[in-house]
Amino acid sequence: MKRLFTTILLFAAIAAHGQTEQVKITHEFINEPLEAALNWLNSEHGIKVAFDNELIAHDSVTVRFVDNNLQQVLEGLLANTGLTFNIINGKVVIYAAPPEDSEAPKKYNFQLSGKIADVTSGESLPNALIKVKGTNKGTVSNVDGHFTLFKVPTDTSTIVIDYLGYMTKEIKLSPDLPFSEIEIELQSDIEMLDDITISDSYDQPIAVNREISRMAFNPKALQTLPTLGEHDLFRTLQYMPGVSATNESSSGLSIRGSLPSQNLVLLDGFTLYHLDHFFGVFSALNSDVIKDVQIYKSGYSAKYGGRVSGVVDITGKSGGADKATYSIGANLLSLRATAQIPIGKKVSVLASFRRSFTDAVQSDLYKNLFDIVRENDDQINRPVENDRFEEIEPEFYFTDINFKTAYRPSNKDIISLSAYGGRDHLYGETIDSASFAPLDIFYQESLTERNEWGNGGVGLRWGRQWNDNYYSNLRFTFSSFDRNYNFNYQYQLDSAQQSQKANFDFTQTNRIEDANFLFDNTYTINNQWSLDFGIHANEYRIRYQTSSNGKVADEQDNEGKISSLYITGHYDLNPDFRISAGFRSNRHEINDTSYFEPRLSANYQISEKLNLKAAYGVYHQFLNQVLYDHPYNGTQNFWAFSNLEGIPVVKSKHHVIGATYQNNGFLVDLEAYYKDLSGIVEFNLVPFFVKEESLDLGFLVGGEGRMRGIDLMVQKEIGKYKGWVSYSLSRSLQSFPAVEKGIFYPSLQDQTHEINIVNMATLGRWDVSAAWIYGSGSPYREYDVLYFTNDQGTVEDFIVVKDRTAIVRLPDYHRLDLSVAYDLNFKKGSGQVGMSIFNSYARKNIKTRKINISELQKAIGTKNQPLPTYRDQILIGFTPSFFVNFTF
Known part of the structure; x- marks a missing residue:
């Protein structure tokens, strides 16, 4: 049954990928918020779109499509917004277009690895969350602070690092940066400078992992x-x-x-x-x-x-x-x-x-x-x-x-x-x-x-x-x-x-x-x-x-x-x-x-x-x-x-189900x-x-x-x-x-x-x-x-x-x-x-x-x-x- 379930999910993923390649879209957007338009693609055509809410918060679109493919629709929606996109394994990733005087992305779906440490002491930081901004793609550093993040969309993506007790850090990648053994240092969440306290908004007391319990x-x-x-x-x-x-x-x-x-x-x-x-x-x-x-x-x-x-x-x-x-x-x-x-x-x-x-x-x-x-x-x-x-x-x-x-x-x-x-x-x-x-x-x-x-x-x-x-x-x-x-x-x-x-x-x-x-x-x-x-x-x-x-x-x-x-x-x-x-x-x-x-x-x-x-x-x-x-x-x-003379082995079975909302x-x-x-x-x-x-x-x-x-x-x-x-x-x-x-x-x-x-x-x-x-x-x-x-x-x-x-x-x-x-x-x-x-x-x-x-x-x-x-x-x-x- 478990194998059958996994197989069905695999076929569903393959089918979704093929759908994004062949989809034809007919629709008219009139002064529609860009976020709503992108969400419409997901709800009506099953096209997953990853984006940063802050990038598109103030953009609206007025455009009409008749029997257009996905590439044409995205180009029309993002016109004059300063944004661009990539289609990776059937999923759309939207990000800020690089300035004209900067380099365009040269790498796609590449592997990023490195180590997370405290900027002051150099102490490695385990269980830090490393993710691509605007997506659910992420990983966690191991006990020695090392991490590997697969299939980073582009070498101009933004990487976000979160660790309890430290300020959230964002790193804007560029084609000139090393993508192997990168050193990322985090600052403690509270710094005292000239009697002014600076505290990062991510300073949560308790973090709940995606992993159950x-x-x-x-x-x-x-x-x-x-x-x-x-x-x-x-x-x-x-x-x-x-x-x-x-x-x-x-x-x-x-x-x-x-x-x-x-x-x-x-x-x-x-x-x-x-x-x-x-x-x-x-x-x-x-x-x-x-x-x-x-x-x-x-x-x-x-x-x-x-x-x-x-x-x-x-x-x-x-x-x-x-x-x-x-x-x-x-x-x-x-x-x-x-x-x-x-x-x-x-x-x-x-x-x-x-x-x-x-x-x-x-x-x-x-x-x-x-x-x-x-x-x-x-x-x-x-x-x-x-x-x-x-x-x-x-x-x-x-x-x-x-x-x-x-x-x-x-x-x-x-x-x-x-x-x-x-x-x-x-x-x-x-x-x-x-x-x-x-x-x-x-x-x-x-x-x-x-x-x-x-x-x-x-x-x-x-x-x-x-x-x-x-x-x-x-x-x-x-x-x-x-x-x-x-x-x-x-x-x-x-x-x-x-x-x-x-x-x-x-x-x-x-x-x-x-x-x-x-x-x-x-x-x-x-x-x-x-x-x-x-x-x-x-x-x-x-x-x-x-x-x-x-x-x-x-x-x-x-x-x-x-x-x-x-x-x-x-x-x-x-x-x-x-x-x-x-x-x-x-x-x-x-x-x-x-x-x-x-x-x-x-x-x-x-x-x-x-x-x-x-x-x-x-x-x-x-x-x-x-x-x-x-x-x-x-x-x-x-x-x-435990032995065979009255001290038994203790045995338990756990059944757990839950949900987290943030x-x-x-x-x-x-x-x-x-x-x-x-x-x-x-x-x-x-x-x-x-x-x-x-x-x-x-x-x-x-x-x-x-x-x-x-x-x-x-x-x-x-x-x-x-x-x-x-x-x-x-x-x-x-x-x-x-x-x-x-x-x-x-x-x-x-x-x-x-x-x-x-x-x-x-x-x-x-x-x-x-x-x-x-x-x-x-x-x-x-x-x-x-x-x-x-x-x-x-x-x-x-x-x-x-x-x-x-x-x-x-x-x-x-x-x-x-x-x-x-x-x-x-x-x-x-x-x-x-x-x-x-x-x-x-x-x-x-x-x-x-x-x-x-x-x-x-x-x-x-x-x-x-x-x-x-x-x-x-x-x-x-x-x-x-x-x-x-x-x-």
């Missing part, structure tokens, strides 16, 4: 959005449609109803497993080192594998190739510094360091945030609760470092080494002792708590543009994530009559090691066909252990390899219609099984304003995060490698999606409720999920104002057949409605912004309690039972964040000082509700059997913060 945002344009301390990459992503913003943690990237662990987050090709510092207050990445961000929410190509939800692909800066730059920044919680230094003409170095000073200075802001985020953290929960433990004032700090060096041996090659390390440290202790000499009594109680977690990664890359048609990218990467938690409680009572001692020690560790070899290639066959293909080899080792008093309670130690091969073919039926089809094949060493993933997408540019797009894909995830939702101790998830500064993007999911795993506290035939699963039960919804974004730019409104309508359901008879019920990521309203304005040197977030009530689980009584009805013990279908909704979530910043400009640099207010009207939003175990324990020894009660986990309230940044 793919978006990019301008880190520089969004750096003044409200935050808790400094510009935060992952919080910015949460403002986009389909990415939940009601989870206030930076790591909470729930994309289209899926778990954060089901997203692939890449920095220079290596994986980041944990996305935040300070329990979610700060992003794990320093925004000063980020050059480009691409987010794929669904339906992404076969190049990406190993995850079943979304992809965030981050490219870090390589350091200035022409000029050294330095930046420093501070807020009420941390300091950071970045240096970008060229070494000669071919080597550049970037180094960045960030550290909180919360272990030395514990401000009121820190104390307020720490109390809230420590209580609400999903990853770390004490195994024993005691009100006295809350009196501990622990030491806490985080650090991270980025390093990247790039070597450019030639214009076609780049060799780079990128490294990242980030770590959080938490340590607290309390000792309480007393002695009574007359009674010979000694008492001592102590608690120590230590928690460390962090990411690490390194990537070595060689990228080469072999020729205009072939580009390759070879990578060796290594990633790691580890979390180590230790809780120790000791009690001692000595007297003349007795001696009592108690010791409880709890340790939990989880470590992921991920080594990868990646060889990615792009080969452009001609102006219609191109191929992406490559091989990936991954080796994982995952260790998880929980122990109490030296005795191992749970342990996982898995090693495995995944080998993958992928290929995607892109076919442009014409400049308006593209089909991409491919597959990814994965070989799982432990399971001795291959997993096949077909991918298909298409987009059709109906006009310069309207684009239609759709995609289908199958995806697998071999690293599974087990959901450990414990009613006593809260959520304590852990990573495990006109007069408006951008409207609408997408509908449906995702099926299988292989999710949850920790089951009470295994004797599992069906008898499923008892071999032990504490782990498998399930499936369904996610469906609609994402809408409307973005508008008016002069110095930019903003957007996004709305998401979604459902996220799950089912565990072994324990709930296959009933689908809302997952904890289910949120029916979410609205983000973001506004930014530049008023002279002042940048002001406001963001309002609304989310309908998220679900939480209620529990059943089973009491064990003796013959007299006295409660001797109880057990809390999870009822997955007992879902109750929290109150609606909403907050308003505000930010104001003042731009500084001095002789050798620039800066910014500002203030941000998080949750400005102090809304008491609730993250979830936890069962009150201590209230239930009061029933032991009585005949009272109370129903469970719950306590709210309140999120961050009114929180002002200040920041300052300098670049020189």
